[in-house]
Amino acid sequence: MARNLLTIGFDADDTLWHNERFFQLTQERFAGLLAAYADTDHLMARLLDAERRNLGQYGFGVKGFVLSMIETAIEVTDERVPASVIRQLVEAGQDMLRHPIELLPAARQAVETLAPDHHIVLITKGDLLDQERKLAQSGLGDLFDSVEIVSDKTRQVYSRIFDAAGGADRALMVGNSLKSDVLPAIEAGAHGVHVPHMLTWALEHAAAPATEQRFHHLDDLSGLVSLVEEIG
Known part of the structure; x- marks a missing residue:
């Protein structure tokens, strides 16, 4: 790994x-x-x-x-x-606020495979109680070393989180939103991995930084472990 x-x-x-x-x-x-x-x-x-x-x-x-x-x-x-x-x-x-949690394909496998050798952090925004509920019901909670429920995802937020865990230059952020998950993480110095979802809120749309070396695209999470090995 x-x-x-x-x-x-x-x-x-x-x-x-x-x-x-x-x-x-x-x-x-x-x-x-x-x-x-x-x-x-x-x-x-x-x-x-x-x-x-x-x-x-x-x-x-x-x-x-x-x-x-x-x-x-x-x-x-x-x-x-x-x-x-x-x-x-x-x-x-x-x-x-009561809807059941349904994991996306390969989500559990990706987190479980990467967890033993990396600091795994969940970085999400939204209602505090709702996000805590969803994490608890997902069955993934024990796999994360830390959980950050933030009001917004900015370069400063990613810098704070990644610096506390060894530096943004040795971090990678995975998400479906270019605007929130990928671009500000790259601005902070991390790798950003875009895994698009079939449905994306209009306010999360942004253009992909096609020439940025720290930008990566995956069709789904099944390719994440191989990508991490390639980067590493």
Whole structure:
């Protein structure tokens, strides 16, 4: 096993387990509830605007998403949204916070294989309690040497985490989001591995740094161990 890489960071949602599909199912439910007031495309655009606007206040995760849906519902109905719709949106958020965890292919194998020879850290953002719940239910919790649930993923955040574990130049970050998991990790001096998911939130889209030597792409996690050995 490679020894030059000390630290392997893993994103959680849509890297190790499914997550975005629950947001999309709730958006479909949201569109149905507001169909009498706005067409789906307009409603989704207004919701995305609200999410973007509210990130600084609510952060990432289900709770901020639900508040953004309620705010959008108020706006598109000119403050005439029925209380029953608000109640159903709150219930939809509660359903999301209870959804079962389904690991993505090769997730367990990748973490289990790399764990004995590396410092394995989970780096995720979102609601604290929800992320803790998902990690506990995933069955992967004991494989991580540390868990970082952060408000956002920036170069400074990755520098702090990787420096404490031997240096960013000997670290690798794995995730489905170019914007959050790959680019800022590379900026911090680490390798960044993009493992795309079939569903990615619009606010996580970014261009791949095709000429960056520390950038890597995998179709799925089954190739991660070989990549780590190659880098090392």
